Amino acid sequence: MKTIFHPAEQRGFASRGWLKSYHSFSFSQFYDPEKMNFGLLRVLxxxxxxxxxxxxxxxxxxxxxxxxxxxxxxxxxxSTGREAIIKQGDVQIMSAGSGIQHSEYNESKTEPVKFLQIWVFPKEKDITPRYEQKSFTEEDKKNQFLTVVSPEKDGKNIWINQDAYFSLSNLDAGKTLTYDLHGKQNGVYVFILDGKAKAADQDLSSRDALGVYETEKVEITAQEDVKILVIEVPMA
Incomplete structure (x- = not known):
């Protein structure tokens, strides 16, 4: 097993006044040659x-x-003509494929919005651009991994044009989960949304991340109530 630790305070930061953005990987004016990607995960x-x-x-x-x-x-x-609102509890995917134009605005005139924007390199290039979104309940994430994005077209989650899996969990303090990878060629990027946990013997706090690879599974223990995103991607 190999790991790479990305503390929250070492992320890149950009501010345009109306936008504040923290970058886990090199993006826009933030450049770190040691943080170009994690396998086929390019942007978080x-x-x-x-x-x-x-x-x-x-x-x-x-x-x-x-x-x-x-x-x-x-x-x-x-540019496909799609108009949609995505809110807390939803997950959205856009396969840019051969090319797409889009815009995203805070839907509210009174409250800010916080969201994660994540880019993964595609498996097949130049596919027809596509869009999908789906809602998931908090209960479905409680003390288990809920897969929200996968390469499997089973209707249970959102399809991605890559051998990648996104899973969410709301883990109670003291609980332990084991994440089983889908392939030896894959790695997982464990991102703490809120709370504290230990993954692969590394203590993690809110917005810390840990990349883990060359393993078949990763054990995660909640040190307090914690919300977790796990992104599994091919490493090459």
Missing amino acids: NDDFVEQGMGFGTHGHDNMEIVSIPLEGALKHND
């Missing part, structure tokens, strides 16, 4: 957007883009 941005503000129309291609609202709601528009 922790974004805060003021009320009524957001990202104007811009383009992407050949990237799987997952958005997870943590507080508030986002209004999404894209």
Whole structure:
């Protein structure tokens, strides 16, 4: 087993006034040659957007883009004609494929929105752009891993154009879960949304992350009530 620890305070930070964004990996003006990616996980941005503000129309291609609202709601528009609102409890994916234009704004005129923006390199390039979102309950995450994104088209979660899996858990203090990887070629990026836990013998606090690879499983113990995101991706 090999690990790489990314403390929250060592993330990149950018502020535009209306936007405050923490970058787990090199992004925009933040560059760290040691933090280019974790396997095929390219971006994990922790974004805060003021009320009524957001990202104007811009383009992407050949990237799987997952958005997870943590507080508030986002209004999404894209060049496929899709208009949607995603809120806390929802997970959204956009396969940029051969190219797509989209915008995202805070849906509220009075409250900020907090969300994670995550990019994964695609398995197949230049596919037809696609969009999907799905709601998940907090109860389904309690003391278990709830898979919200996977390469399996089973209707239980959101499909991604990559051999990647996103799982969420709300783990009570003292509880332990074991995450079993889907393949030896994969690694997992454990990101603490809130609370404290120990993963692979590493103590983790809110917004800390731990990459773990060359293993078949990872044990996570809640040191207090904790909310966790686990992203499993191929390492090459």
